[in-house]
Amino acid sequence: MTATPGARSIRVEPGTQAGEVTAGQGYDVWVGNGALERLREHLRGGRRVLLVTQPGRAAVEERVLAMGEAEGADVHVARVPDAEAAKDVGVLAGLWQQLGRAGFTRDDLVVGLGGGAVTDLAGFAAASWLRGVDVVHLPTSLLGVVDAAVGGKTGINTEEGKNLVGAFHHPRAVLCDPAWLVGMPHADYVSGLAEVIKCGLIADPGILTSIESDPDAATNPSAPIAVELITASVQVKADVVGADPREASRREILNFGHTLAHAIEQVEDYRWRHGDAVAVGMVFASELGLLAGHTPAELPGRVRALLTVVGLPTTYRGDRWPELRTVMGRDKKARGSLLRFVVLEGVGRPGRLEGPEEQMLRQAYATVAD
Numbered sequence: 454m455t456a457t458p459g460a461r462s463i464r465v466e467p468g469t470q471a472g473e474v475t476a477g478q479g480y481d482v483w484v485g486n487g488a489l490e491r492l493r494e495h496l497r498g499g500r501r502v503l504l505v506t507q508p509g510r511a512a513v514e515e516r517v518l519a520m521g522e523a524e525g526a527d528v529h530v531a532r533v534p535d536a537e538a539a540k541d542v543g544v545l546a547g548l549w550q551q552l553g554r555a556g557f558t559r560d561d562l563v564v565g566l567g568g569g570a571v572t573d574l575a576g577f578a579a580a581s582w583l584r585g586v587d588v589v590h591l592p593t594s595l596l597g598v599v600d601a602a603v604g605g606k607t608g609i610n611t612e613e614g615k616n617l618v619g620a621f622h623h624p625r626a627v628l629c630d631p632a633w634l635v636g637m638p639h640a641d642y643v644s645g646l647a648e649v650i651k652c653g654l655i656a657d658p659g660i661l662t663s664i665e666s667d668p669d670a671a672t673n674p675s676a677p678i679a680v681e682l683i684t685a686s687v688q689v690k691a692d693v694v695g696a697d698p699r700e701a702s703r704r705e706i707l708n709f710g711h712t713l714a715h716a717i718e719q720v721e722d723y724r725w726r727h728g729d730a731v732a733v734g735m736v737f738a739s740e741l742g743l744l745a746g747h748t749p750a751e752l753p754g755r756v757r758a759l760l761t762v763v764g765l766p767t768t769y770r771g772d773r774w775p776e777l778r779t780v781m782g783r784d785k786k787a788r789g790s791l792l793r794f795v796v797l798e799g800v801g802r803p804g805r806l807e808g809p810e811e812q813m814l815r816q817a818y819a820t821v822a823d
């Protein structure tokens with residue numbers, strides 16, 4: 454991690470991931486006051502820039518436009534619908550049209566400004582235009598900065614499901630000033646904390662002790678600890694996506710809690726927040742790990758306490774198990790008919806559990822059923 458006044462950077466050196474032919478180029482994730490200044494260097498040289506943004510991001514948009522003018526860039530703005538409605542093939546086609554009409558070449562740039570929906574869309578537009586142009590992400594949500602904007606996964610939704618169409622395309626930089634997060638609805642910020650806690654559980658115990666020592670500050674984007682939690686979580690993701698190519702399956706550990714979470718999201722028709730579903734999924738995976746003899750006895754209780762203290766849910770409807778079990782069997786991460794779970798051998802020590810018995814799955818679910 455590098456520090457400069459106001460902002461810090463974490464280097465991401467992507468290894469080759471499943472679905473990629475070559476590793477992406479390395480890039481920096483800048484977090485902190487003044488991070489946006491780092492955009493300047495990407496705007497120089499008379500570049501055309503497509504700024505893809507969602508409703509409500511006007512303050513940062515104006516700063517980007519002013520910076521573009523100062524640096525001599527030709528900035529075009531694409532205002533896309535809010536949230537998941539942006540990750541749509543019709544919206545993507547609109548971006549291609551804008552890129553084509555403005556004559557964007559391989560030397561030009563796409564900038565994604567907003568939550569994870571925008572950075573997923575902008576990243577995929579950049580991946581597909583002329584088979585790949587540069588993209589810089591400006592994430593404005595907690596989930597966006599700690600997860601969606603980092604790691605190179607881009608994509609859109611189709612009628613057949615979420616995130617089924619996409620590409621790996623690493624950004625040239627990711628820049629986030631936590632001041633942008635201050636306007637987030639509290640429940641959305643807290644939901645993003647589930648991914649932060651996940652990073653703590655799979656790789657960085659310091660994240661957990663920071664949250665445990667001051668839970669109120671952890672839920673406040675203006676508290677100084679916000680930068681600490683964000684940079685520590687980005688570091689975990691950077692370490693995982695930068696793992697040795699021969700260890701490409703290591704990326705799987707980011708999926709801790711996600712097998713049940715994806716099923717809850719689907720059963721709820723995506724009305725549940727992603728992080729809320731991940732929170733319940735992490736309790737389930739901890740209890741499953743305990744039943745399977747991998748997870749130390751005290752860990753599920755600590756996971757529950759951490760989630761509860763920041764206001765995340767730890768239970769879900771008991772009557773939904775049959776439906777959840779069916780959906781989990783169709784998970785795109787499942788191999789054949791075997792269910793695979795990331796479990797914890799301890800804090801910072803993820804392991805794998807393949808094909809647990811039905812009785813064990815039911816027993817683990819009983820501990821999260823309300």
Ligand SMILES: NC(=O)c1ccc[n+]([C@@H]2O[C@H](COP(=O)([O-])OP(=O)(O)OC[C@H]3O[C@@H](n4cnc5c(N)ncnc54)[C@H](O)[C@@H]3O)[C@@H](O)[C@H]2O)c1
Nearest residue numbers: 536537568569570571593594597600601606633634636637
């Ligand atoms: N590519 C990846 O690796 C990856 C990882 C995790 C999630 N994702 C994707 O990210 C998306 C979810 O991320 P999200 O929750 O950030 O999505 P989002 O873009 O839908 O944002 C959620 C809501 O928060 C609002 N918002 C964003 N920033 C705000 C701010 N600063 N102040 C006030 N409101 C703000 C948005 O307008 C939106 O209404 C999903 O589409 C998911 O599939 C991708």
